[in-house]
Amino acid sequence: MTDTKRFFTDRILTWNRAHNDRNMPWKNEKNPYFIWLSEIILQQTRVEQGRPYYERFISAYPTVNDLAKAPEEEVFRLWQGLGYYARCKNMLAAARSISAAGKFPDTYEGIAALKGVGAYTAAAIASFAYNLPHAVLDGNxxxxxxxxxxxxxxxxxxxxxxxxxxxxxxxxxENQAGIYNQAIMDFGAVVCKPQQPLCKTCALAPHCEAFQKGLTDLVPVKSKKLTIKKRYFHFLLLEQNGMVWIRKRTAKDIWQNLHEFPLVETPAPADLDALRQTAGFQQLVPPKTKALEPGVQLRQQLTHQTIHASFTRFSLSPDFSLPADYMLVPAGQLEKYAFPKIITDYLQR
Structure with a gap:
């Protein structure tokens, strides 16, 4: 290690000894199950948003065996609102493989082989739980x-x-991987922030290339610009004698394994009159069926997509039915099913 690199490492560790007060329930944890759970929850998720989910999960499932035995629907309901639902599916699959093996893996390779675990997550668990010499690489x-x-x-x-x-x-x-990995991530979150970093009081400033050359706002560099796709969802609340039609999303798309109301997606915004002309609407709603209320408009921002959703209620005759992938459930029991956040937001209105 060169003197410049040694200075960097020493300053990060020195800063951490004086500022090791970032309050997170999984910090300094040694239980690999708890560490793994926190890392899966925090993938693509802010700490403030993920923390209550972590606390609910360790309360509901204190051990990996408890999680492995939990019904899928129950786990998805607990995850509801956190987004990126493939994480939840992978987490449950990994828990079941760990439970079947009889113990949590204690090598980097074993951890990396778990469903839904990438290089960063494997390094974090390996270093935090077992102090194995693997560096983490996240945005910070x-x-x-x-x-x-x-x-x-x-x-x-x-x-x-x-x-x-x-x-x-x-x-x-050497021999301080766990402490150092947590320290550099905390340093990036608290001092070397994306916007308005604390360069004037930063312990690294004397040797920081970006600070000395006025390049702080220009690095790190990304080659690809994020493209946001707009999607227009029209949810149809088809009510029938106190019951409502729903189905589980099974396609490889957003919200896989969550439930939804009958849906028509259009390539551009569409009002109810335009929606009635689409084949999807005509397959779901009988002709001349009147809407019970004007469509409610909601919006949800995902990482790569913006969902513009409308919700329109219809009352159907008792003899109406939908294809086999739909099911009729009591309107008062919708809370038993896991829905995407945009639908739970609508239901809470």
Whole structure:
């Protein structure tokens, strides 16, 4: 390790000893199950949003065996509102494989083999639970390394990932992987922030390439610009003698394994008159059926998509039925089913 890299590592650890007060229930945890649970919940999720879910999960399922035995519908209801539901499906599959094996894996390779666990998550669990020498690379770590060492190689390229992985492992201190990994992530979240970093009081500033050259706002670099797709969902609340039609989403799309009301998706915004002309609407709603109320409009922002949703209620005759993938459930028991956040928001209105 060069003097510059040694200075970097020493300053990160010194800063951590004075500022190790970021209050998170999984911090300094050694139970690999709890660490794994927190890391899965925090994938693509802010700490403030993920914390109550973590607390609910460890309360409902204190051990990995408890989670492994839980009914899928129950687990999805507990996850409801957190988004990225493939994580929940993978988490349950991994819990069942761990339970079948008889213990939580204690090697990086064993952890990385779990369903839904990537390189970052495997490194985090391996270092936090077992102090194994594997460096974590999340957004905070990329930013701290890119700024301090003045790296403008895009982080989302093969070359960038290889460079940053090598560097992150090079500055990893011997026998202190867990402490250091938590420290650099906290440092990135608290000091080397994406916006308005605390450069003037930063312990790394004297040797920070980005700060010294005025490049703080320019690194890290990404080569690809995020494209946001707009989608227009029209949910039809088809009521029938106090019952409501719903179905489970099974296609490989957003919200897989969650429930929804009958849905018509259109390529552009559409009012009720335009919606009635679509084949999807005509397959679901009998001709001349009147709407009970004007459509309620809601919007949900996902990472790569913006969902514009309308909800319109209809009352159907007792003899009406839908295809076999739909089911008729009591309107007063909808809380028993896991729905996407945009539908739960509508139901709470």
């Amino acid at each position: 770590v990329y930013r701290v390394l890119a700024r301090y060492f003045g790296i403008d190689t895009p982080t989302d390229t093969t070359a960038g990932k290889k460079l940053f992985t090598a560097l992150a492992n090079d500055v990893l201190p």
